[in-house]
Amino acid sequence: MGATESPVHGKADYLPGEAKDILKSLASQWDDVLDVNQLQVIPLKGAMTNEVFQIKWPTKAQEASRKVLVRIYGEGVDIFFDRNDEIQTFESISKHGQGPRLLGRFANGRVEEFIRARTLSASDLHDSDISSLIAAKMKEFHDLDMPGPKVHLWDRLRNWLGEAKRLCCPKEVEAFYLDTIEKEISMLEKELSSAHQRIGFCHNDLQYGNIMIDEKTNSLTIIDYEYASYNPVAYDIANHFCEMAANYHSETPHILDFSKYPDLEKRQNFVKAYLRSSGEEPSESEVEHLLHEVEKYTLPSHLFWGIWGIISGHVNKIDFDYKEYATQRFQEYWSRKPFVLGSVGPSPESVIDDTMEKLMTKESTAKSHHHGHRHLHSRRLRKFLNLAIFRSKHKH
Missing domain, CATH: 3.30.200.20 (Phosphorylase Kinase; domain 1)
Known part of the structure; x- marks a missing residue:
């Protein structure tokens, strides 16, 4: 990143x-x-x-x-x-x-x-002019003719999940619902894969810190390609939209604010700018189809970075609360899933409450001098989750 x-x-x-x-x-x-x-x-x-x-x-x-x-x-x-x-x-x-x-x-x-050039800031992603530039640049990136296998997302998710389960203790596997997530990946692959989706060379991590702007020429440069691979372009756009919830340069860089996820008008403008950059005016049905796909692909994006957070918490020494970040991505997954897919399954409220209970039970065994801080964190996270559920119910 x-x-x-x-x-x-x-x-x-x-x-x-x-x-x-x-x-x-x-x-x-x-x-x-x-x-x-x-x-x-x-x-x-x-x-x-x-x-x-x-x-x-x-x-x-x-x-x-x-x-x-x-x-x-x-x-x-x-x-x-x-x-x-x-x-x-x-x-x-x-x-x-x-x-x-x-x-x-x-x-x-x-x-x-x-x-x-200047690296973009978190607020730049919400600027309509800059957002249109990003959309056009993303389309240019997707059209690159690159080596590598097509659609890397599902294999990568399964491989990462295997690593996460290997690194985690049984209590963590249970608290993060990693066995359930294995089933969710297969369900998503079946639900989201179609013969008609656009495949392109995707960046897969298009957060603001990986985009630079030359303010004299208004030209963008995309950097950092560790996670780049061929994928459905809707996934890359969805991942970019999810990144609008982040500010990695705040005092709490791991805390996400999903109220900053772009509203329908902003998403429409982005998708139109993306499709328009090919030189032709897109039809309404084309825009609607891609928008619909993008919303679905927010779900694997949350799983992708949730699993990444769990693994990083075990292997990376950089000062960042990876596990709390992972927790938020998983909870946003569970809160969005029923409204995005209309799927039958455990309600987000029951999954989140059960997960929180497990995490809080685990926390209560920690050393007493950490108790006050962790209890405050749990209250704050529960409040955040309630807001996420409320917003998801009323977004569409």
Whole structure:
């Protein structure tokens, strides 16, 4: 997931020796760099899969500097994707003239071209002009001719769920309903798969931190392709809509506000801009069909990032409350499912109440000095869930 610049300046000690050698070699090729050893390391905030650093060198023109990006791969994240596939994707996208160029690779990371553009903020996703630009850029991305198998979503969900169950203790498996989720994945695959859906090369993580804008030209660049693969385009759009609930740069970056999920008019405008970017005016039925598919695909998006959160909570050392994030994604799944699919099954209220009871029972066994904070968290989460259920009932 994407990152933005932190005002706290780091030191070159953060970087592996191999990375420093690549950086010095690069800087030695630039005539305007004053001293190749004078590199400045700035940690970028908001990344949740890797550690990301901006590297700067002072130049002879005092107002300018040379910059590159260093990405150090997060611990344990190879569970989520094959790093060699991701590098191949990165290089292929670069050849298509999209995204940053690859400047060097080292054992646990890489050096990338620094894109001189502004990373979007959470509020930018709600700007109608920027949203239309994202829709057109997403269509361009989906149309890329890339290597790889078609429709990766369902296999990936099953593989991740297997990893989550392996990492979790039996109480966690029960509390997160992981055995039930296995059945839900099969049900969703059957309900959502159709011969008439559009398939494209999807980013699968199009949150605001992975989109950059050049404000002089109003052009966008999509970055970070760890999760990219062929999928139904409705899934990618649905995932982007769900990301409008997030602000990864707030004081509580793991807390989601699903009242910020775009309303019907905003979703219609996005889908129209997406379809229109092909050069033809879409029909009303075309817009309605894609909108309907997008709403259904919010469900696997919640499962995808819920399972991701469980695994990340076990393997990733980045400071982010992954399990609370996962809890919210699962609860939004259960609260939306009956209204999106009209499906028969446990009511969201009963599932959520039962899940909360299990989680609170587990919490009560924790050390007493954590009790007050956890009890407050449970009350806040229950309040959040009640709002989510109410909104889902009245959204459509």
